[in-house]
Amino acid sequence: MEITAEHVKKLREKTGVGLMDCKEALKHSSGDMEKAIEYLREKGLAKLQKRSSRVASEGVITSYIHAGSKVGVMVEVNSETDFVAKTDDFQDFAKDVAMQITAANPLYINREDVPEEVKEKEKDLYRRQAIDSGKPEKIVDKIAEGKMEKFYQEVCLLDQSFIKNPDVTIKSLLESLVIKLGENIVIRRFARFQLGETTEE
């Protein structure tokens, strides 16, 4: 395998080691990035790689701890520039999102994040409910689709009604902000901790 300048540059970014050593490591590992990193560590050149953390975008990390410290949420909201991230509009939005997650407990950000098997299971349940209640078979699917919409509105952050103004969804709130600030804005990830919560059975 040929070692390109691109490979060498990437290894350098990952390890902070000089270009010549990166080149040598890649030659030694026949271009395998993981093995090259190990080689550099073995030589004492690269430090323990704790987490692959390259700044891909700007934005803020915001948290909201509910009164009593029993529930807390941390959220990352990304913007394109630090300039926008520092505006009050952006920071207020991030705070509102954290508060929304605390209160409305979404499980996903987008409906695209809902695993296929969860979707199938829900839809199946709604279909059976419709059949059980004696609905004609030709409209069973339509009923199930309608209930799926409600399901998404309950578990997907972007589909939820905004707790401070139930007339708008989080998605439309986000879209208004994008228009106002003129930058792409993304709710990237969140963590929600509830005291003593058990995720297993």
Next chain:
Amino acid sequence: MEITAEHVKKLREKTGVGLMDCKEALKHSSGDMEKAIEYLREKGLAKLQKRSSRVASEGVITSYIHAGSKVGVMVEVNSETDFVAKTDDFQDFAKDVAMQITAANPLYINREDVPEEVKEKEKDLYRRQAIDSGKPEKIVDKIAEGKMEKFYQEVCLLDQSFIKNPDVTIKSLLESLVIKLGENIVIRRFARFQLGETTEE
């Protein structure tokens, strides 16, 4: 399968549905808890189960957002009673832990949390380093063990030196608090977000 009172009670706790309906659901599902919940949902008795969240213990959820909002940490620290959770000592400890995680970026709480394969890979690397540097084979394992200690001190929160006082580890700080407050105290979980961080390659 026999349906015990214990099963019925458990289903009731999980769904909030009345005992008689829980019993019927379990009979219908031949004791299968998941199927019984589905049955109750199908009948419209049980609500969508969003997350299994039963309060197992007291404590606090605390967060620390570093100046500039580029790094944030949320942590759950448990105590046995709410009384202890409300003390300044306990709350200061939780804040210190959040700050520690922000600054020192641990990957695990305990060394027991480090996956076996990660341990093996590290140890193997240290062994090879020792061999490469011409150490006699009989002390290679001992050297590797020593380096593993350093590894744990870097990636495990409890083994880390406390950033505010490097003479003590987080573990000893925790132990002092347990003695002072007279209750078992556990750092349960944490989330650490760094802006733009990518966890994948």
